[in-house]
Amino acid sequence: MPILRVENLGKCYQVARQSRSNTATLRDAIVETARSIVQRKSKLRSEDFWALNEVSFTIEQGERVGIIGRNGAGKSTLLKILSRITEPTRGRIEGWGRVASLLEVGTGFHPELTGRENIYLNGAILGMSRSEIARKFDEIVDFAEVERFLDTPVKRYSSGMYVRLAFAVAAHLEPEILIVDEVLAVGDVQFQKKCLNKMEDVGKAGRTVLFVSHNLSTVEALCTRGIVLQQGALRFDGTAHEAVQYYLDAAYELANSTALHLRRDRSGNGKVRASHFRILDLNETEVSVMQSGGDYFFEIGYHSTIDHALHDVAISLDVFDDRANRLLLFRSNFTNENVSLSPSGGAIRCCVRDLPLANGSYRFSVFLSHANAEVLDYITDVAPSIVEGGDFFGTGSGGLPTHCKILKRAEWSTI
Ligand SMILES: Nc1ncnc2c1ncn2[C@@H]1O[C@H](COP(=O)(O)OP(=O)(O)OP(=O)(O)O)[C@@H](O)[C@H]1O
Numbered sequence: 001m002p003i004l005r006v007e008n009l010g011k012c013y014q015v016a017r018q019s020r021s022n023t024a025t026l027r028d029a030i031v032e033t034a035r036s037i038v039q040r041k042s043k044l045r046s047e048d049f050w051a052l053n054e055v056s057f058t059i060e061q062g063e064r065v066g067i068i069g070r071n072g073a074g075k076s077t078l079l080k081i082l083s084r085i086t087e088p089t090r091g092r093i094e095g096w097g098r099v100a101s102l103l104e105v106g107t108g109f110h111p112e113l114t115g116r117e118n119i120y121l122n123g124a125i126l127g128m129s130r131s132e133i134a135r136k137f138d139e140i141v142d143f144a145e146v147e148r149f150l151d152t153p154v155k156r157y158s159s160g161m162y163v164r165l166a167f168a169v170a171a172h173l174e175p176e177i178l179i180v181d182e183v184l185a186v187g188d189v190q191f192q193k194k195c196l197n198k199m200e201d202v203g204k205a206g207r208t209v210l211f212v213s214h215n216l217s218t219v220e221a222l223c224t225r226g227i228v229l230q231q232g233a234l235r236f237d238g239t240a241h242e243a244v245q246y247y248l249d250a251a252y253e254l255a256n257s258t259a260l261h262l263r264r265d266r267s268g269n270g271k272v273r274a275s276h277f278r279i280l281d282l283n284e285t286e287v288s289v290m291q292s293g294g295d296y297f298f299e300i301g302y303h304s305t306i307d308h309a310l311h312d313v314a315i316s317l318d319v320f321d322d323r324a325n326r327l328l329l330f331r332s333n334f335t336n337e338n339v340s341l342s343p344s345g346g347a348i349r350c351c352v353r354d355l356p357l358a359n360g361s362y363r364f365s366v367f368l369s370h371a372n373a374e375v376l377d378y379i380t381d382v383a384p385s386i387v388e389g390g391d392f393f394g395t396g397s398g399g400l401p402t403h404c405k406i407l408k409r410a411e412w413s414t415i
């Protein structure tokens with residue numbers, strides 16, 4: 001029995017686009033500004049941007065659906081529309097159940113109200129009676145572990161506490177459809193596990209779950225069905241496992257076919273953007289396959305769109321396995337090695353010796369931030385990378401890649 005049907009859903013945003021002056025010199029820039037003042041033309045033009053386009057699907061009661069897609073693919077937009085937080089520009093939604101949603105922190109709760117008041121408010125919004133809510137109240141408080149803070153306005157909550165309570169409310173108020181967007185990443189690992197178990201229970205109890213996550217193994221474990229969004233369009237709809245495979249293939253294909261500086265699936269203010277990613281051996285020869293135990297430079301080229309140098313820039317290089325589990329995080333500020341980036345562009349190198357990865361394929365993402373304050377660029381899957389062969393342990397053993405991807409030497413003895 002369908003519980004939700006969407007047809008040709010579209011969401012168009014008006015985005016202000018700074019007229020990109022390709023003016024090379026300050027003088028040209030001044031001339032252009034003066035001209036725009038005289039002509040009273042705003043430098044900001046707005047244009048249509050379709051964050052979702054012609055998306056159609058039907059969801060049956062009791063399905064647990066994982067929605068995956070790259071940054072900016074339209075996942076949150078879709079969930080916001082299904083939760084009736086934003087209106088679609090086109091298309092229609094038919095729903096036959098009450099929806100509880102847990103979207104980004106800040107939606108759903110009223111900041112001035114206490115935890116207790118928000119529980120009642122949310123229950124009321126879901127159409128529950130006071131006595132129904134009272135019956136669920138203790139369970140919610142128990143689950144969220146916020147008893148001591150029940151009478152504190154939620155604006156004073158830490159983001160972890162806030163998400164715990166928000167999840168507990170959404171999951172316990174017996175919605176017919178539970179919608180969860182990624183926010184679980186805010187909580188600690190133990191709480192995340194608890195939430196995933198709860199979502200599984202909710203699904204097994206015959207209720208429907210829609211779940212957005214970048215963690216592909218979680219989607220595979222939790223969901224019965226997977227939908228892949230790409231640039232606002234629905235590209236795949238099948239089992240969770242097939243969807244993950246489709247997504248990974250597409251990610252590899254994108255990383256192989258589109259030069260890094262042309263990719264649009266990125267966030268950050270763009271003052272500086274990663275423009276290439278290469279792996280080199282210590283003789284500075286580019287390699288396409290790495291070896292366990294080898295020594296490498298990871299090189300991130302960058303372009304700058306501003307006219308001055310940026311100092312104190314932190315570079316992060318995250319290494320994920322092929323299910324998007326983060327395995328390693330190299331970050332320049334861990335070792336006080338933040339860098340200065342030139343307005344004329346250049347490259348940053350990160351040297352990693354004794355590569356502790358077993359045979360397998362890996363994904364890298366690059367994150368550039370300035371003075372801990374602004375995100376310059378963030379892009380995932382900068383290059384699909386393979387580790388094959390090598391001799392990390394010096395014994396010919398490659399470890400057990402099916403069990404563990406990280407290699408580390410240990411010394412054994414008996415006493
Ligand atoms: N209020 C808005 N005004 C203009 N553009 C928006 C607005 N909200 C979202 N967008 C744009 O719509 C696109 C889709 O955004 P959305 O948040 O749905 O992506 P997402 O798939 O959830 O990405 P992420 O994985 O980064 O959370 C993005 O390009 C985003 O910049």
Ligand SMILES: [Mg+2]
Pocket residue numbers: 075076077182
């Ligand atoms: Mg999102």
